[in-house]
Amino acid sequence: MNESLLVRACRGEQTERPPVWFMRQAGRSLPEYRKVREGVPMLESCRRPEMVVEITMQPVRRYGVDAAIFFSDIVVPLRAAGIDVEIESGVGPVVAEPVRGRADLDRLPPLEPGAVSFVTESVRGLVEELAGTPLIGFAGAPFTLASYLVEGGPSRHYERTKALMHSQPDVWHDLLGRVARITATFLRVQIDAGASVVQLFDSWAGALSKAEYERFVLPHSAAVLAEVNDVPRIHFGVGTSEFLPLMAQAGADVVGVDWRIPLDEAARRVPGVPLQGNLDPALLLADWPVIEAEVDRIVTEGRAAEGHIFNLGHGVLPSTDPDVLARVVERIRAMAG
Template identity: 40%
Template sequence: MKASVQVFAPLQNDLILRAARGEKTERVPVWIMRQAGRYLPEYKKAKGDKPFFATCRDPELVSELTLQPIRRYPLDAAIIFSDILVIPIALGLTVANDPGQGPVFADPVLEPSDVDRLNPDPDMTKELGYVYEAITLTRKKLEGKVPLFGFVGAPWTLMKFMVENVSAGPNPNRARRFLVEFPEAGKKLLKILTDAVINHLVLQIKAGAQIVQVFDSYGGELGPKLFNEMELPCLKRIALEVRKKLKESNMEPVPMVVFAKDAHFAIEDLASSGYEVVGLDWTIRPTHARRLAETKVTLQGNMDPVMMFASKDEIRKGVKEMVQKFGTQRYIGNLGHGVLKDTDPDHLGVYIDAIHEYSEEMNASA
């Protein structure tokens, strides 16, 4: 897929890109993890009974689901509707069920020989072309209104799903045990995943993604030792290699976000790992995160998603406190994880509006 053949409308709102690069912004930009999803009635109507992974493979439907929250809210970015588990599928694992309906994979990775049956170098354009087609289509339909996020799962988080079949129920030690019991096979699997992540990100950017996020949803489970030894080198390599490959294709790099949930111990390392933005979950104090990250990166987050079930006044109060602690510069508003499926869309709207309102007030009085 050649980036040069894509022609898109000029960008009208570049707040999130400026914030990611550390440039001055007149207000705090905001987007929401899982903003295209089950909490929206229009999502349920458009998707109907179509299975989840079949939905991901339908570029027209993906584009519609991606655009729904942009029509409803004054968000500063769209994020393509997809899933982190498309990469294990591209590597050769067989889907057993949609997420939330039991084991996702019929053939999980349980021992070193299972790593050997994976395809270490899949044709990503062939296997995941539906993602890139959806990105290009959505960029065109956005008509420059806001930037479009692409995303991937981080190698460790993908490995956890591949080993533990997370949706089948908790089995929190199997993947970490695999890394310790079979360290060479664990490193081999993480390398295969890292290579795939790099290629998937580059192809998303070539298709039209203007900013990308790496979701390490289970990063904190590793603890400092395993995270530093096994996962951090993968995350650093992703940031480095994506930029290198874009440069080789005569393309400008795009801002990159790393979100390692519960990995408080790694904030200083993540701030120096090559990403412009470090995402934060709701369990860390904003002021503490600022001290750890210093001014090296932009921070993103971090309201507890359950706060969307509070009263509208409590949501506004929480936003005001959050923005005051993070400050209005080098900051992107978001939740500390994905929006919950039973969230009232109106309450999320209050959250989004309040971030804009309070940050504009703070900037005006500065």
């Protein structure tokens, strides 16, 4: 497993071609996914190992990607720790009783590994089924999870979250410390069951200034990443180009880059750090010659980095044509020479 293209790129090796996988490769862009999920609520599907194995395998079978991403959700560990959270279709995570002050912190107990035994069972089943293709375990980073807990759901401006961090910093740090422990446990369970690599998703960290990230977020993401340093760690954010060095400093082996800066520019910002990215997922809806040129540009610019994992700059959009993703994989695989 250590010799998979993915793990080699994570270690900073120049590979004959970049390994390729897609964030949100398992999910609504696939008709076979919609069929399996019919009538089963999202979080319920995450608790059924057979379904998790099937959905995780679907894009691996269809595209021949170089990694599987565990089918779950960032709120699964919160729910397992006892928080009343649901995923509403077309909306995202919705928290029944948002965290607004100190009194609410008691509702965030540690996550007992036994409460996610369905994760252990799913990962074990997957590792067997994957027969050598590496499995990426994942979790939401403390900030992104806390934003849902504080706002009560998806947010445009994160105003309650920012107000809390600045007005009650002690409550904020207590909250992020608790979420970090839950996140670390969730990742540990996946690693112990056989995940080869982990990715920490700080999808909404780009809402913050560099100074806010450094003071209010970085120490907590660093605490999570320090606890899982026995496997390669990918640290991903959207809109985080202005503080890529801090994302690396938090303890990442690989930094994820969205589409806002080219990879050679990203490589200058974090010298020596392997990169993952960075095709704009919206462009997958453009004509094929446009996509082809973008794929080639990204692979070329990625050579400036110490190791490159080809991915999108954010998740696959539900309206994406799966055949287009198949062609992207085909084009990259053909580069092996």
